[in-house]
Each structure stands twice: as C-alpha cells, then as structure tokens.
Amino acid sequence: MIRENPVLRLMIGLCPVLAVSNNAVNALSMSVAVAFVLICSNFVVAAIRKIVPDEIRIPIFIIVISTFVTISDYVMYAYFQELHHALGVFVPLIVVNCIILGRAEAFAYRNPVLSSLLDGVGMSLGFALALVSIGVIRELLGAGSVFGIQLFSPVVAATIMILPPGAFITIGILMAALNKFENKVQ
C-alpha cells in the first residue's frame, strides 16, 4: 500500500488526485468512486478472463470499466448533486485513469476472482490514503478546517493551498518526505 502506492510511487492516476483534493470531503468521495469502479471492474475482468479473446481484450476492459464509471456517475448525479457538481468532469474521466486499466491488464486478467478482488481493495486503499491525506493537508492549511469543521480562522496568505498551485506543492513535499522515510528504513 505504501511501497507500491499508485499515486506517490508509481506516478499514475495523478489528475484526479490534484484536481479534487482541495478539501477532504471531495477527496474522500472521489476515492470511494474510484474504489467502486476498481473493485467491480477487477471482479468482472477476472470472472470473464477465460472467455475473452486475447486480441481484443483492451476494448473489452474499457467497455467493462466505462459501464461502472457510468453507474457511479449517474448514482452521484441522482443522490449527491452538489458533490457531482464539485467533482465535475473528473467522474467520467475515471475511465481513462491508468490505475484501473493497468490493474485489469496486469493483475485481474491473470488471476482468479478472489485475489483480484483483494488486489482491487488494496490498490483503492492506497489511492484513498494518498488522496485523502493530500485533501486534509490542503484543507487544513488553506481553509483552516478538516472535513468542513472549522478549527481555526484561515490565514489569508495561505489560501494558495486550496488553489491549484497548492496541490503541486503538497504532493511534491509529500513525495520528498516519502523518499527520506524510505531511505531511513533501508
């Protein structure tokens, strides 16, 4: 989960991480959507892997993934309109998130159903961990709150943290910290 963290280590699936991590609630709901799609598509791909011809497996994976993306998009639109508006185009964009297609190709296509499910759970936890911690840091520094609960009044100059540049700074420093931490363990 940490050593092969999809976001901080492997540098994949970056776009939603930076875009929706301006507060902890958005970050958490995005991780839930990604986890849903990742676990379901890993499950289906592993279940049908024996009957899928090798040559056309990628288009088939994409159709499976986009089915689940459409489901989560419409469920969010029906029950959480405000959230759907905040996440915007990033929900349908889950379909091109490299983590999901990558796991379908690299793991679910070669492994039985149960271990693919577990792989989906582990990968989504790693993704959620990175996304929510960035969201919490940015919201705490930029707006002085966590999950919408006000802790202290925000410093005006620190508003930068919830604007686009703050995302880049946070993830850069997190990565450097992870490098240092890993070096120490070794």
Added chain:
Amino acid sequence: MELFGIFFAAFLINNILLIRFIALCSFFGVSTKIDTSVGMSLAVIFVMTISSAVSWVIFHFVLAPFHLEFLRTATFILTIASLVQLEELYMKKTIPALYRAMGIYLPLITTNCAILAVAFLAIDYRFNFVQSMVYSIGVSAGYSLAIVLFAYIRERMALAPIPKWFQGYPIAFITAALMSLAFLGFTNMFGL
C-alpha cells in the same frame, strides 16, 4: 469576440494542465526533454481537434436523438481509440514527415485524458460546432505552451544542485506549482 473569449479562456485562464489538472501523467512523463514534449504537443493538437469534432457530431446526431446520452463515456472512448488508429495509418501513408515527428506519442494519446475531457467539456458547456472547434484548439495550444515551457525548465534543472530527497519528481512538482502560480495571474483578464 465571443470566440476569442472561448479561445483565450481555454488557452491561458483555464489552462488544462496547470489550472484544470487534466492530463498530468503526460505532463510529467514526456517533459524531460524538449524534443519529446514538442512531439507530444503536435500529436495532441492534431488528435484533439479531430476527435472533438467527431465526438461532437456523434453526440448530437447519434446519441441525443435516440436519448442514449448515458452511453457517452463508452462511446467517446471507443471512438477516440479507433480514431487514433485511423489517423496513424493515414498519416503514415500521406505525411510521413509529421508522422515521424510525432513518433510513439500518437498511440500513447489514447490514454491521454485531455482528449476525452475536451470531448466531455464541449458537451457540458453546450457549445455549438464552431465554438467547440475553437475551444479544442485553445485547449491544445495551452497544453503545448505549458508542456514546452516546463520541458525547458526541466532541462535546465538537470544541471542545478538539488537536495537529495527532492531529486526527480518532487522538485518537478514544486516547479509546476510555481508555473501554476504564474498562470493564476491571468484570472479575470478581459473580464473572463
């Protein structure tokens, strides 16, 4: 004037890489050298314009009349994937020089989320055909500007003394943060 507004907003104010955070994988992946970033920009400009035209036509003349809007995610991604293959074949035959310049970036572009995002955004903003064309040209121009500038900075940075933990991606992110800060300066320009 309205078209200029759409172009300018897409080009600088809502720069797809630095402000909207779409297609970042390619932003960090291919920006280590100026050559590769130029090749990628060319491929993006070319594919984005064509694929947003095609997906606009498909949405308004195939999906909307039959009330199949919920199929748009699946339809667009398959359209774009097959379109990229077609363009590759066509260019290999007719414009080999440009094909060589784009090199391996053309097939890679299927997974570039910017292409799909522009197709969606043009629908969400309810653009007509001409507006969506101008929009996609603006977005791809903004993409090229940001990624080529970033590649110039990164080539310079390879020679600079950087603290050990920050080498590689961390410092690239900090650089991107400073560029993004500069692009924030365009906000509210011309009242857009």
